[in-house]
Amino acid sequence: MAVARFIAKRLVQIIITLILVISASYIMMYYSPGGFMNSSIMATALAPLQGQNPVLYHQVMDQFESRYGLNLPLWQQILKYLWHEFSFDFGNSMQNPSLHISAQLKQTLPVSALLAFGSVVLSVVIGVPLGIIAALKRNTWIDYVVSTVSLAGQAIPAFVLAVIMVLLFGVVFQGILPVTGWGSWKEMVLPVICLAAGNVGVVARYMRGSLIETLRQDYIRTAKAKGVKYWPLVFKHGVKNSLTAMITVIGPQFAFTVMGTIWVEQIFAIPGLGQVMQSAFTSFDYPLAITSVFLLGSMIMLMNLLVDIVYALIDPRVKL
Amino acid sequence: MASTAAAARTELAVKKKSKNRSPLYQGWKRFKRHRLAVIGLVWVSLFFIAGVIGPWVAPYDYRVGDFLAINQGPSLKHIFGTDNVGHDMFSQILYSVRSALIIALGATLVSFVIGIVLGLWAGLRGGIADVIIMRAVDFMMTLPGFLFALILVILLGRGYWSLILAIGIPGWAGYARLVRSLVLGMRNGEMVEAATALGASQAHIARRYMLPNVVGSMGVALAFGIPGDLVQIAGLSIFGMGLQPPIPSFGNMIAQASDNILGFPWLLYFPAGIFALTLLSFLFVADGLQEAFSPKGGN
Numbered sequence: 001m002a003v004a005r006f007i008a009k010r011l012v013q014i015i016i017t018l019i020l021v022i023s024a025s026y027i028m029m030y031y032s033p034g035g036f037m038n039s040s041i042m043a044t045a046l047a048p049l050q051g052q053n054p055v056l057y058h059q060v061m062d063q064f065e066s067r068y069g070l071n072l073p074l075w076q077q078i079l080k081y082l083w084h085e086f087s088f089d090f091g092n093s094m095q096n097p098s099l100h101i102s103a104q105l106k107q108t109l110p111v112s113a114l115l116a117f118g119s120v121v122l123s124v125v126i127g128v129p130l131g132i133i134a135a136l137k138r139n140t141w142i143d144y145v146v147s148t149v150s151l152a153g154q155a156i157p158a159f160v161l162a163v164i165m166v167l168l169f170g171v172v173f174q175g176i177l178p179v180t181g182w183g184s185w186k187e188m189v190l191p192v193i194c195l196a197a198g199n200v201g202v203v204a205r206y207m208r209g210s211l212i213e214t215l216r217q218d219y220i221r222t223a224k225a226k227g228v229k230y231w232p233l234v235f236k237h238g239v240k241n242s243l244t245a246m247i248t249v250i251g252p253q254f255a256f257t258v259m260g261t262i263w264v265e266q267i268f269a270i271p272g273l274g275q276v277m278q279s280a281f282t283s284f285d286y287p288l289a290i291t292s293v294f295l296l297g298s299m300i301m302l303m304n305l306l307v308d309i310v311y312a313l314i315d316p317r318v319k320l
Numbered sequence: 321m322a323s324t325a326a327a328a329r330t331e332l333a334v335k336k337k338s339k340n341r342s343p344l345y346q347g348w349k350r351f352k353r354h355r356l357a358v359i360g361l362v363w364v365s366l367f368f369i370a371g372v373i374g375p376w377v378a379p380y381d382y383r384v385g386d387f388l389a390i391n392q393g394p395s396l397k398h399i400f401g402t403d404n405v406g407h408d409m410f411s412q413i414l415y416s417v418r419s420a421l422i423i424a425l426g427a428t429l430v431s432f433v434i435g436i437v438l439g440l441w442a443g444l445r446g447g448i449a450d451v452i453i454m455r456a457v458d459f460m461m462t463l464p465g466f467l468f469a470l471i472l473v474i475l476l477g478r479g480y481w482s483l484i485l486a487i488g489i490p491g492w493a494g495y496a497r498l499v500r501s502l503v504l505g506m507r508n509g510e511m512v513e514a515a516t517a518l519g520a521s522q523a524h525i526a527r528r529y530m531l532p533n534v535v536g537s538m539g540v541a542l543a544f545g546i547p548g549d550l551v552q553i554a555g556l557s558i559f560g561m562g563l564q565p566p567i568p569s570f571g572n573m574i575a576q577a578s579d580n581i582l583g584f585p586w587l588l589y590f591p592a593g594i595f596a597l598t599l600l601s602f603l604f605v606a607d608g609l610q611e612a613f614s615p616k617g618g619n
Binding site: 148152155266267304 | 356459462463464466467470471472474475476477547551554555558559560561574575577578585588592595596599600602603604607
């Protein structure tokens with residue numbers, strides 16, 4: 001029951017946050033210089049008409065404005081978009097009026113989600129063992145190497161790593177792995193590695209700290225006194241208990257990765273949400289831009305909620 | 321008699337010396353022990369120097385391309401090569417260092433100032449102001465700052481000032497939380513209580529006990545903040561929404577180089593390499609500062 005109440009409370013918070021973010025984004029785009037009516041292909045095509053027949057030009061422009069709902073008062077436009085988003089009927093894109101946004105998302109969203117999840121999983125699979133090794137070999141050269149490498153992974157952003165990968169596998173080791181496009185698992189390898197690199201560092205550093213802290217606990221000493229052998233002690237008593245703390249890192253890391261996906265997609269030419277977002281933002285495609293903000297936000301916040309629930313389920317000390 | 325006087329003198333000398341060891345001096349001594357942090361500091365200093373003197377040492381103007389020498393590899397005339405319109409890459413990088421530093425420092429300052437003001441307000445006032453500000457902090461923390469920056473760039477445009485604001489405004493939440501926790505921690509801390517009991521004035525407490533503690537934590541926060549902003553600036557360029565060309569920037573160079581990476585890879589080596597090295601150095605410095613100044617970082 002407490003869990004249900006907790007989830008309900010958090011869902012309400014998420015919805016309020018989304019309403020604020022969508023309204024704020026729309027207001028900012030609405031007041032930004034340029035705007036859809038001035039920057040679309042249609043406006044360029046109609047420009048000559050302005051000189052020849054101003055009356056007709058304004059009539060046509062008004063027609064278009066009312067067609068896209070841009071002549072309504074601002075608050076009505078915001079309400080319209082909020083209604084669209086929360087009913088999951090995203091409407092049609094402005095730059096491609098024949099294209100339904102849902103259809104576009106059906107193709108692009110799974111791609112980005114797969115990249116993000118894949119890299120989070122990979123970073124845990126690599127980062128946790130690295131962290132364990134560093135913690136057990138604390139203050140030896142192994143520890144220093146692991147710590148330095150994870151710091152490097154954290155420092156270098158995914159897009160720099162991505163171009164370096166393109167250089168390595170596109171020029172030096174040509175033909176081993178494809179550096180552009182999307183389709184088979186082979187095309188997933190490099191982007192996922194780029195996205196995971198930063199997270200590996202975070203996970204490894206956090207795991208190291210968490211394990212060192214756990215191994216200092218009294219119950220570890222008790223277990224040792226009772227005659228538990230080294231490896232069972234480290235894994236059953238130490239690692240298992242430090243892993244629960246690890247779950248809390250995954251939430252923020254997921255958010256970080258989702259944003260990284262957008263960059264990496266640009267460089268590897270992957271048809272994901274990032275590409276959709278870029279075209280939406282650069283050409284003032286309001287419905288598409290708002291929808292991508294909505295999706296990114298809800299994805300990140302729902303993931304955080306999930307992390308909190310899992311954490312409470314695993315660790316009996318945590319109360320929701 | 322004479323020996324006691326000498327002993328007293330040496331004792332005095334020792335005392336004088338130890339008095340010089342302010343928290344900052346001790347922090348610096350701890351910082352110096354991290355070799356990587358010191359190397360990082362050297363590179364970061366070079367980066368700053370390059371940013372300041374760049375326009376005077378750059379061999380070519382960033383706006384002028386030599387059309388007779390496009391896409392050339394590194395040579396004596398152009399030590400980092402030239403790009404597809406004949407820009408000298410070395411000069412481009414020098415100017416990029418400048419633009420990156422201006423925006424990163426500006427943006428960090430904007431976030432820092434907003435964060436300090438709101439954090440102090442929340443921490444000192446408490447009550448409803450505290451509740452509202454902390455709610456806003458939670459709100460800003462749930463979504464990545466880059467998303468806010470992206471939307472702000474659309475509103476403000478792609479110049480220096482707009483980028484400083486677009487990256488700086490969403491970044492305040494972390495600083496506000498830090499300042500608030502520092503204020504609360506110290507206001508109720510034993511050190512301040514003891515000093516008050518000994519009759520120290522408010523100004524003395526603030527100067528002698530609060531400030532040195534705050535400076536360390538703030539320095540660490542800033543050292544982590546600047547590279548974060550550098551990444552955001554370049555990330556906006558990758559997204560096609562960074563500094564408007566022809567103003568050179570690392571993001572633009574990296575994005576451009578990735579387009580024709582197969583033919584002219586050196587266009588990537590230098591910008592990406594220097595950018596990566598700079599971020600790494602900043603992080604090493606930040607890490608060293610954290611271990612030197614954070615209260616728990618004694619190990």
